[in-house]
Amino acid sequence: xxxxxxxxxxxxxxxxxxxxxxxYCRLSEMPEGIKVNDIIEYKNGxxxxxxxxxxxxxxxxxxxxxxxxxx
Numbered sequence: 001x002x003x004x005x006x007x008x009x010x011x012x013x014x015x016x017x018x019x020x021x022x023x024y025c026r027l028s029e030m031p032e033g034i035k036v037n038d039i040i041e042y043k044n045g046x047x048x049x050x051x052x053x054x055x056x057x058x059x060x061x062x063x064x065x066x067x068x069x070x071x
Contacts (some may be wrong), residue, residue, distance in 0.1 A: 002050065005038045006055075015040075037061075 003023075005017040011027045013034070025032075031049050034040065039053040 001042050002053065003040050003042060005034060005036050005040060008034070008036055017054075 001017060003017050006014040006016050008027060013027050014027045014028055015023045015025060030047050034049060037040050039050045039057055041050050
């Protein structure tokens, strides 16, 4: 299952899944170096940062923002 990191506050990570459902998890359960807007995967009882998916999402967001400023 892929999840998007919405926010990190103190020891709590707010996540959103593909069905737009919100869940919360302890930061200590997350992979080291996790950041807001990372795409992560929960598999086999653990979380993993999906670096390529995170990069793709960032590029999509940049394109979307840029399209708002075009004529």
